[in-house]
Amino acid sequence: MASRTLTGTGATPRSGLGTVVWYDPEITLPDADESVDAEAERDRFADAVGTARAELEDERDATAERVGEDEAAVFDAHIQFLEDPTIKEAVEESIEAGHPAALAVDDAFGEHIEQFEGMEGRMAERADDLRDVRDRLLRLLTGGERVNLADLPEGSVVLAERLTPSDTAQLDPETVAGFATVTGGRTSHAAIFARSLALPAVVGLGEELNDVDDGTEVVVDGDAGELLVEPDDAERSAARADEGADVIEATVETSDGREIEVAANVGRPEELEPAAARGADGVGLYRTEFLFLDRQSPPEEDEQYEAVVDALDTFPDGRVVVRTLDIGGDKQIPYLDLPEEENPFLGERGIRRSLDPDSELFRTQLRALLRAAADGAGELNVMFPLVATVEELEASIEAVEDAAAELDDRGVDYERPSLGVMVETPSAVFMAEEFAERVDFLSIGTNDLTQYVMAADRENEHVGHLHDPTHPGVVRAIADTVERAHAQDAWVGMCGEMAGNPDVTELLVGLGLDELSMSAVTIPDVKAAVSETGYSAARERADSALRVATRSEVHDTIQ
Numbered sequence: 001m002a003s004r005t006l007t008g009t010g011a012t013p014r015s016g017l018g019t020v021v022w023y024d025p026e027i028t029l030p031d032a033d034e035s036v037d038a039e040a041e042r043d044r045f046a047d048a049v050g051t052a053r054a055e056l057e058d059e060r061d062a063t064a065e066r067v068g069e070d071e072a073a074v075f076d077a078h079i080q081f082l083e084d085p086t087i088k089e090a091v092e093e094s095i096e097a098g099h100p101a102a103l104a105v106d107d108a109f110g111e112h113i114e115q116f117e118g119m120e121g122r123m124a125e126r127a128d129d130l131r132d133v134r135d136r137l138l139r140l141l142t143g144g145e146r147v148n149l150a151d152l153p154e155g156s157v158v159l160a161e162r163l164t165p166s167d168t169a170q171l172d173p174e175t176v177a178g179f180a181t182v183t184g185g186r187t188s189h190a191a192i193f194a195r196s197l198a199l200p201a202v203v204g205l206g207e208e209l210n211d212v213d214d215g216t217e218v219v220v221d222g223d224a225g226e227l228l229v230e231p232d233d234a235e236r237s238a239a240r241a242d243e244g245a246d247v248i249e250a251t252v253e254t255s256d257g258r259e260i261e262v263a264a265n266v267g268r269p270e271e272l273e274p275a276a277a278r279g280a281d282g283v284g285l286y287r288t289e290f291l292f293l294d295r296q297s298p299p300e301e302d303e304q305y306e307a308v309v310d311a312l313d314t315f316p317d318g319r320v321v322v323r324t325l326d327i328g329g330d331k332q333i334p335y336l337d338l339p340e341e342e343n344p345f346l347g348e349r350g351i352r353r354s355l356d357p358d359s360e361l362f363r364t365q366l367r368a369l370l371r372a373a374a375d376g377a378g379e380l381n382v383m384f385p386l387v388a389t390v391e392e393l394e395a396s397i398e399a400v401e402d403a404a405a406e407l408d409d410r411g412v413d414y415e416r417p418s419l420g421v422m423v424e425t426p427s428a429v430f431m432a433e434e435f436a437e438r439v440d441f442l443s444i445g446t447n448d449l450t451q452y453v454m455a456a457d458r459e460n461e462h463v464g465h466l467h468d469p470t471h472p473g474v475v476r477a478i479a480d481t482v483e484r485a486h487a488q489d490a491w492v493g494m495c496g497e498m499a500g501n502p503d504v505t506e507l508l509v510g511l512g513l514d515e516l517s518m519s520a521v522t523i524p525d526v527k528a529a530v531s532e533t534g535y536s537a538a539r540e541r542a543d544s545a546l547r548v549a550t551r552s553e554v555h556d557t558i559q
């Protein structure tokens with residue numbers, strides 16, 4: 001057993017063994033009362049912005065080449081922050097008031113960072129991007145040394161307070177064995193990059209991580225969300241053996257011939273190519289609200305159209321399922337200035353917000369989708385999030401018809417995509433047959449479905465034992481949904497996190513799911529698990545799992 005085990009949040013379900021290298025770029029700020037020549041400081045600030053811009057452009061190009069063309073887009077967001085006129089003005093005013101440029105930068109960025117930190121979920125993580133830009137400027141203004149993350153010894157495990165997106169993009173998965181950070185959540189940019197690089201990573205390990213010294217041998221267990229300090233022989237070998245399954249490019253079927261589509265969940269164009277490279281048959285969930293983050297205003301119709309055509313062209317022979325905007329709950333977009341809610345997970349989120357008569361956003365998105373359906377190579381499917389009633393579904397279908405009529409008026413080419421509904425609410429489970437009568441497919445979102453069936457907040461670690469889709473209540477909800485959808489000849493997929501867990505693949509196949517969609521990193525494991533599953537045996541096991549009363553009995557049945 002390891003001498004110590006620290007627990008955090010697994011970012012990538014992979015293990016890596018290596019030696020600790022602390023990444024700790026330190027910056028010493030000048031004294032506030034240092035007397036300064038305002039003009040000279042203004043020039044130094046302008047020079048630092050110019051150099052930072054050039055560095056960011058170089059890093060963008062290098063990342064595009066090494067990680068993937070679109071992965072590099074985060075650097076454009078950094079350039080936008082670097083040149084943000086409000087921040088620039090605040091820095092210049094502070095210099096005018098007699099502060100050294102480095103202090104002025106620290107203050108001006110500090111205010112914006114605080115604002116982002118005060119927000120919920122993913123928006124809070126934009127604070128990381130601002131910190132990244134601030135630290136880059138401070139390093140240039142204070143003459144600090146740059147730590148070269150791109151040139152680390154083979155087998156390094158990088159430990160850091162936090163890693164910014166540009167730090168993470170420099171890590172070479174061929175040499176770096178993984179990373180672990182004090183702060184950060186599963187949806188931080190660092191975690192998202194780690195998943196697209198299939199790099200073992202654990203985030204949010206807390207202050208205890210600071211006690212792990214440089215040069216210590218550790219295992220980063222991204223599956224368990226643990227860092228094993230001084231692992232024993234068995235733990236070392238297990239980490240070395242964790243290479244993951246080989247990529248399977250073809251579609252897969254069970255040993256007795258039932259084909260199961262294995263697709264990717266994506267949120268940004270830069271995730272498409274890596275998903276295809278890991279053998280995705282298509283996209284089972286495109287979280288379009290992610291296209292609305294990291295910016296000051298919503299993307300125009302043309303930009304949304306391009307993003308969807310890009311997805312359809314990446315999977316010319318596959319199916320691409322795009323979910324319409326799912327704003328609300330933990331996904332807030334500050335520039336939309338939406339009203340605050342007492343209980344946002346039970347409030348106006350998902351389709352409820354899109355169906356608001358003022359939702360020009362929804363209409364714009366539907367026009368972009370219909371145009372993309374006509375022009376992209378693959379087959380477009382559009383699904384609506386958090387539907388609870390037939391009325392909502394019918395209003396959504398009507399909105400698609402309205403978008404078609406608008407495009408007719410404009411004389412623009414379009415096609416009607418296949419339509420589907422996400423099953424995320426208990427009501428949707430009970431109404432699955434009526435929904436399936438009206439659309440082509442259903443996709444089960446177990447992240448929310450578990451949250452609402454079990455009344456357990458998906459974000460609250462204190463009820464984490466309840467937020468588990470292998471509780472019999474959730475397993476039965478999945479089975480009922482599949483049965484009701486199939487009764488109407490609709491296909492049923494699953495795009496919640498559960499679909500990416502190879503330990504439950506046999507259960508899901510046995511429950512009758514037609515498609516499983518997940519983060520790209522686990523696609524090879526799930527494809528391998530499908531190929532090893534026999535459908536008739538899986539059905540028998542699933543039947544047993546539906547007759548037991550506790551989570552542990554479900555686990556016993558599927559082992």
Ligand code: PEP
Pocket residue numbers: 285287326424444445446447448449495496497
């Ligand atoms: C889900 O709820 O399972 C789902 C896939 O949607 P999201 O995680 O984006 O809420």
Ligand code: MG
Pocket residue numbers: 424445447448
């Ligand atoms: Mg959801």
